[in-house]
Amino acid sequence: MYVYDQYDQHIIEDRVRQFRDQTRRYLAGELSEEEFRPLRLQNGLYIQRYAPMLRVAVPYGLLSSPQLRKLARIARDYDKGYAHISTRQNVQFNWPELEDVPDILAELATVQMHAIQTSGNCIRNTTTDQFAGVAHDELVDPRPWCEIIRQWSTFHPEFAFLPRKFKIAVNGAVGDRAAIEVHDIGLEAVHNGAGELGFRVSVGGGLGRTPIVGTFINEFLPWQHLLTYLDAVLRVYNRYGRRDNKFKARIKILVKALTPEVFAERVNAEWAHLKDGPSTLTEAEVERVSRCFVDPAYRLLEDQEAALARLDAEHPGFARWRARNVFAHKKPGYAAVTLSLKPTGIAPGDITDKQLDALADLAERYSFGEVRNSHQQNVILADVEQARLFDLWGELRELGFATPNVGLLTDIICCPGGDYCSLANAKSIPIAEAIQRRFEDLDYLFDIGELDLNISGCMNACGHHHIGHIGILGVDKKGAEFYQVSLGGSAGRDASLGQILGPSFAQEDMAEVIEKIITVYVEKRVEDERFIDTFRRIGIEPFKERVYAANH
Structure with missing residues (x-):
């Protein structure tokens, strides 16, 4: 996974210090509610029905064991002992005290986490397939491209105050598990006839009070031009998107009003000024980011399907769980496992501090110290050896993670x-x-x-x-x-x-x-x-x- 360099770390620590002073000034009456509102939103802080809600960024859903333990500690020390997995792969805390939020952000910074751009009219967390990098049907690992977009969009001065929030999703597999067509921008990795990599680009998708399925306006965007084209789309939206009515301010309304054909023409006209400019991606830059997403130290294993089938026959509960919660892996002898956060009687997507700590241990013992959050509000151990699935199932049952309902009606x-x-x-x-x-x-x-x-x-x-x-x-x-x-x-x-x-x-x-x-x-x-x-x-x-x- 991506690891911060000294500049990344310095930026988020500076942001913590800045917000600490802003919060102090607000609590002291030096900032009005109206003045404080955009400042807290820039740091992921909402005011909900009973308490503030803090949304923590989890880029493309990827978490390490140390980060899980930190989230567990925050849930225990600053909240009511649990966290919530959102449909955008982020983590939310529903009960922090306002005066504690700067301390929470400081804690997050120690494990390379933050809440920047998880709210407000900006480019939000870029999301992707929860099985990215391990999926058996994957054409391209989308995670490096998500990270490139994250680095481009974070603190982008031109897009800090868009007409409304803006969401981007990237898919790199045969099946679309990233729901790209209902995002403001959806990107699908494709190869052209010459075998070159590019992206199909959809714009104007979204849900809310005016749900719209997006339209593909570019069937093949060469990867080198990804950021310049995204710049062009955002510039057109920033210029022409409505700011007089927040219910009509999303890009989907603009695309519908102009028609996708006219919108695409305006994007291309803007892109003409940006194409081949300083933001053009190079092989060296893509390689720099891709080095953060190399395969872990997989062992050379044989497929264990025959042995697993015998266990299925002996243990019907295991068979059910494997049928619903285990996903085919690109490497022989491995599997990706979804841990259901949907047992009956628990709010979908909720996870306790004790479960977070246990999940960190499971990740280290079974899946190279990493987990992923899914759009379906579950968590995934992406690199489990098939030969260890039965042992893992036993542990998950004890922890409440083994409900065999992934993809079924009760996986709500x-x-x-x-x-x-x-x-x-x-x-x-x-x-x-x-x-x-x-x-x-x-x-x-x-x-x-x-x-x-x-x-x-x-x-x-x-x-x-x-x-x-x-x-x-x-x-x-x-x-x-x-x-x-x-x-x-x-x-x-x-x-x-x-x-x-x-x-x-x-x-x-x-x-x-x-x-x-x-x-x-x-x-x-x-x-x-x-x-x-x-x-x-x-x-x-x-x-x-x-x-x-x-x-x-």
Whole structure:
């Protein structure tokens, strides 16, 4: 993983000192709330319903064991004993005291971490596939490119006060596990006919109150021009993006208003002034960054599938876990393992200080001292020897990490909702728990198969409900909490936005509503057909008829 040099370290330590003085001045009444607000946002600090929330940057989701232990200590000493994994691969603390935040940032700096640009109208954390660098279907390791973008975007003076927040995702695999088409900029690594590396560039994707799937405006951008082209896109957005209405300020609104064709023309006109300029990437620069992402000291191993199959037969629980939580690795004899943070009764994505410490130990013993956070709010040990999977499974069961539900209905993506967030219209966590309890039967859960269920507490869509196969949105009905259901969303290469099923439902009805939807799917599917494929084949009407029939 990327290691700070003396300049990186000096920059974040300077930022800590600066924010410490800003916080002191605010608490002393020398800075008004209006003056302090942009300063705290630049350091990842939000004011939530009951307490501040601090969002810690985890570039492209990669964490080391020392960093995990530091997060555990912060959770223990400054919070309520847990942290939260966000859908952008970051870590959040929901209960810090404002006066403690400078001390927390100072602690983070000792392990090369910070909260810079995790909020505010700037370029946020660049995200990617949680299996980057180890995926069996990978064409290019996207992590060096994410790091290049991170270094370019951090403290970029031209893009510190954009019209709105800005999110970039990079995918380097055959399958899109980075959801690039619903980002402000999505980058897909590709090779042209001559075998040269470049990127397909999508712009104008995003969720929130106006969900839009992005448009590819450049089918092959040579890698050397990545930063100059990104500069051009951001300059056009910075110049023409709306600043009079925050609900219409995202780049997706600009692209739609201009049309993707006109937007691309303006980008190309701007790029003409930047192409081949000082920001053009060189092989030496890419190699400098890539050296931080070389393979660990893998052993020469043989595939262990036959031995694992025998263990499957002897231990059905292990077989279930391996079927859902173990991902194929590029190296023979290795596997990537997803640790589920979705046991029933726990807020999706929450992890305790004790679990963080235990995870650091597991990473050192099983996976070269590193873990990754996923968009699905789980964590991954990316380099586990297949021969050690059974032992690892035993340890994960003791720690609460072995729920065999990755990619299934109960692997719910869920924002904190009204339990924490002051913007939320309704609670999200109780809905997730009610659905998990309704579908606790693992046999039925496995029979249902692959299904993404996402829950957001408001139109800001932090739970990405628009791109869930089933999406749930909290809405306010005359002061009461209700929930709107959408079907047919997808975050992958076939990205699509969900269709609203109909009128919203009360909280106590939600588990039954989901069960009716699932029943229609089970009745209508053909052999080995996923929920999303059945929905696309039969449409929304059969689901609508079943769900609303009993309510009249």
